[in-house]
Amino acid sequence: MTTDTPATGRVVLLTASHRVAPGLLSWPAWQTLRTADRVLCADASHPQLPYLREAGVTVEHASPAARELVDACAQGATVVVLTSGEGDRKLTDGLARLAGSGRESMPDLELLPGSYDLPGARLLDLVQIMDRIRRECPWSAGQTHHGLAKYAIEEAYELVEAIEEGDRDELREELGDVLLQVVFHSRIAEEGDPDGEGAFSVDDVAGTIVEKLIHRHPHVFGDESAKTPEEVKAHWLRMKAVEKQRDSVTDGVPLGQPGLALAAKLASRARTAGLAVPLPSGSGVGYELLALAVAAEEAGVDPEAALRAAGRAYRDAIRAAEGAGDA
Numbered sequence: 001m002t003t004d005t006p007a008t009g010r011v012v013l014l015t016a017s018h019r020v021a022p023g024l025l026s027w028p029a030w031q032t033l034r035t036a037d038r039v040l041c042a043d044a045s046h047p048q049l050p051y052l053r054e055a056g057v058t059v060e061h062a063s064p065a066a067r068e069l070v071d072a073c074a075q076g077a078t079v080v081v082l083t084s085g086e087g088d089r090k091l092t093d094g095l096a097r098l099a100g101s102g103r104e105s106m107p108d109l110e111l112l113p114g115s116y117d118l119p120g121a122r123l124l125d126l127v128q129i130m131d132r133i134r135r136e137c138p139w140s141a142g143q144t145h146h147g148l149a150k151y152a153i154e155e156a157y158e159l160v161e162a163i164e165e166g167d168r169d170e171l172r173e174e175l176g177d178v179l180l181q182v183v184f185h186s187r188i189a190e191e192g193d194p195d196g197e198g199a200f201s202v203d204d205v206a207g208t209i210v211e212k213l214i215h216r217h218p219h220v221f222g223d224e225s226a227k228t229p230e231e232v233k234a235h236w237l238r239m240k241a242v243e244k245q246r247d248s249v250t251d252g253v254p255l256g257q258p259g260l261a262l263a264a265k266l267a268s269r270a271r272t273a274g275l276a277v278p279l280p281s282g283s284g285v286g287y288e289l290l291a292l293a294v295a296a297e298e299a300g301v302d303p304e305a306a307l308r309a310a311g312r313a314y315r316d317a318i319r320a321a322e323g324a325g326d327a
Contacts, residue, residue: 009073009107011095012036012080013088016048016114019121023051029114033057037077040064043084048114052082066094073107127202130183145185152181164308215239237272249273259286260303263293271298 012032016025025033025048033039034057041049042063052059059082064072069091072079081091098104133140155177162170183202192199216239219226226232246252249269255262270277279291296303 008105009076010078011069011073011107012110012112014080014082014112014114017117019117019124020115022047025114029112032080036080039080041082066091066098126183130187134187155181258304260293263290264297264303267294267297
């Protein structure tokens with residue numbers, strides 16, 4: 001005579017990313033929801049609920065304790081718990097304690113992701129956070145493009161420093177600070193100019209650069225061919241020239257950038273255009289620096305980076321001298 005072991009059922013904790021549109025659940029998730037004996041959700045405002053009701057899934061508004069959930073599965077039932085975005089720590093801890101006691105006949109416990117984050121999904125969190133800060137933070141609410149411009153410059157310099165120092169943790173942080181500037185300016189732009197005109201969003205910003213990248217990479221997204229970096233650059237310059245319709249190769253070169261970078265950029269534009277332009281004559285350190293910057297660019301050296309490297313060496317020498325003086 002054999003004794004059948006009583007069925008212990010199954011508890012399914014169903015998670016769904018708040019960064020994915022509600023209702024877009026995986027096929028295993030929909031199958032489990034449709035075949036479950038009970039579907040429970042503690043959050044009456046859970047974003048998935050309207051879509052589950054529309055699909056004919058009955059959801060009970062309930063927040064069972066671990067003991068109640070185990071008892072509900074005692075006769076072999078499958079109970080799905082639709083978790084909140086923050087998770088249900090109290091419930092999962094309770095189930096872990098019961099399972100760890102060794103005295104319980106536990107149902108099968110399954111964590112079922114109903115949707116996954118795609119690459120870049122955390123950018124949605126940043127957009128939402130920035131929107132709230134703009135509305136609720138007195139300082140952020142009063143900022144303008146002009147007022148924030150200096151921070152964009154500072155953060156860009158700090159990013160370059162992190163790159164040159166080779167600090168990966170610092171690099172990650174500084175990239176975030178630069179990204180914040182983009183999102184902050186985009187959020188301000190949603191409000192338009194003082195008259196409410198010309199508004200655009202971060203989606204418009206992203207859409208613009210996506211279109212630009214596709215257009216300037218016909219060897220990737222079109223029928224063109226490019227086998228070398230030089231051919232890629234030629235494509236880029238040709239596409240850029242068509243887009244901008246510039247009257248001069250110097251159009252678009254920001255004159256407010258650091259002097260060495262400005263001189264190198266102008267030299268690069270002239271050289272790329274095949275223009276043999278003699279350097280202006282003049283006396284003083286400015287003309288000497290111009291000649292050095294142009295020579296560096298011709299040699300494939302970034303004069304700004306080279307000067308920063310020398311500056312760091314000078315800083316170290318100063319610190320060494322300070323230390324020697326204290327000895």
